Amino acid sequence: GAVVSQHPSWVICKSGTSVKIECRSLDFQATTMFWYRQFPKQSLMLMATSNEGSKATYEQGVEKDKFLINHASLTLSTLTVTSAHPEDSSFYICSAGDRSKMTQYFGPGTRLLVL
Amino acid sequence: AQSVTQPDIHITVSEGASLELRCNYSYGATPYLFWYVQSPGQGLQLLLKYFSGDTLVQGIKGFEAEFKRSQSSFNLRKPSVHWSDAAEYFCAVGNTGNQFYFGTGTSLTVIP
Numbered sequence: 001g002a003v004v005s006q007h008p009s010w011v012i013c014k015s016g017t018s019v020k021i022e023c024r025s026l027d028f029q030a031t032t033m034f035w036y037r038q039f040p041k042q043s044l045m046l047m048a049t050s051n052e053g054s055k056a057t058y059e060q061g062v063e064k065d066k067f068l069i070n071h072a073s074l075t076l077s078t079l080t081v082t083s084a085h086p087e088d089s090s091f092y093i094c095s096a097g098d099r100s101k102m103t104q105y106f107g108p109g110t111r112l113l114v115l
Numbered sequence: 116a117q118s119v120t121q122p123d124i125h126i127t128v129s130e131g132a133s134l135e136l137r138c139n140y141s142y143g144a145t146p147y148l149f150w151y152v153q154s155p156g157q158g159l160q161l162l163l164k165y166f167s168g169d170t171l172v173q174g175i176k177g178f179e180a181e182f183k184r185s186q187s188s189f190n191l192r193k194p195s196v197h198w199s200d201a202a203e204y205f206c207a208v209g210n211t212g213n214q215f216y217f218g219t220g221t222s223l224t225v226i227p
Contacts (some may be wrong), residue, residue, distance in 0.1 A: 003124075007182070022142050031211060034214065034215070036217075037220060040218065041222075042220070043205060043218060043219045044159075044205065044217045045217075046214060046215065046216060046217075049212070049214055078168045093158070093159070095215075097213045098213075099213045100165075102147050102213055103149075103161070103164065104167060104213065104215055106151075106158050106159040107158060108158040109158055
């Protein structure tokens with residue numbers, strides 16, 4: 001399957017700052033990328049669907065002004081957590097979607113800790 | 116709306132014993148079903164998937180799953196568990212928009 005990378009793999013920041021997480025599809029052009037959030041010992045929760053060149057679609061309950069998603073190219077999507085607070089601390093995972101195969105290729109995740 | 120239920124939060128099996136992890140789904144149309152494994156500090160790895168056709172699906176690492184429409188289930192099985200199988204297992208359902216919805220996961224412990 002395709003390789004998806006995320007950067008950074010972990011980040012610690014102060015409350016009130018913004019953090020940007022990059023998701024790259026290294027060998028696959030992804031028209032759609034997905035962002036998930038995973039709390040410790042819990043499942044992955046789909047946050048938003050990111051389509052290249054258009055606005056992201058957010059799941060119910062996810063604040064679009066809090067979690068800014070940009071999908072500027074077929075290989076890069078970014079998630080910016082704006083004005084981060086301790087409750088935003090979590091494991092964020094992205095994936096690149098291959099609709100022709102109805103599958104997703106997952107990145108290794110980014111662990112965010114907001115102090 | 117689609118959803119997935121994994122009734123077992125945690126399962127412990129002895130090495131060499133058989134394994135079955137349960138998954139029930141809710142989806143209005145023909146589901147796309149997946150099993151992923153997540154080891155500590157690792158990303159998600161696809162074990163197997165079902166789209167259509169043969170209801171018994173073979174995956175990697177000796178895993179298989181059976182789709183039962185009448186029971187809305189997609190249980191994962193392995194005849195003989197290895198210590199390296201200890202991990203978190205997630206069942207997921209995908210919709211036609213290729214969006215995935217995951218169950219809450221089952222943590223597998225393997226005792227020697």
